[in-house]
Amino acid sequence: AQSVTQLGSHVSVSEGALVLLRCNYSSSVPPYLFWYVQYPNQGLQLLLKYTSAATLVKGINGFEAEFKKSETSFHLTKPSAHMRDAAEYFCAVSEGSSSASKIIFGSGTRLSIRP
């Protein structure tokens, strides 16, 4: 079964600093990987996804993630943090591309931005 581990339940960076949110996955087959963002009392918005094409994936709001099979990692980065980036971020994995393929979430990382 697939799973994801997010290192660090809370990350705090200064505005303008690099954002790095860590995610490691476990999957018995080539995975599909996602990063979602959640603002308080709202649903999830997809930031980006890896579906076995390019290993460096660019998403919305300046975020990107790199799939590294050797490290089973899919870390999320943004060169310069903005106050509006403060939110909860979830890494997720799905095995397979069928309609029934479940998406399993990591525990989440709360990103805080210091002025």
Added chain:
Amino acid sequence: GAVVSQHPSWVICKSGTSVKIECRSLDFQATTMFWYRQFPKQSLMLMATSNEGSKATYEQGVEKDKFLINHASLTLSTLTVTSAHPEDSSFYICSAKARGMNTEAFFGQGTRLTVV
């Protein structure tokens, strides 16, 4: 495009009553819908997967008689929390996969259920 709408956004109910939450795909046909539960400051836990016209598949530990899921059409799935108790209070989120776009799921805005 690819909008999923949940209704209601929040609901308060008395213990022992039942509550129905709707999840609609507004501009696409949802072959599969997923229901998640999220406790405060925690991750999303998958409760069940439903396919249009068939019975839902529940995750281990989820009471299917308590959380009734109906996926009657390609644009609507409902979750009914029966005989609700305070411990059922939570944030419930649905997601849907569109026909032909199976690698990505689209999420509703969630429903905050409070049982008093």
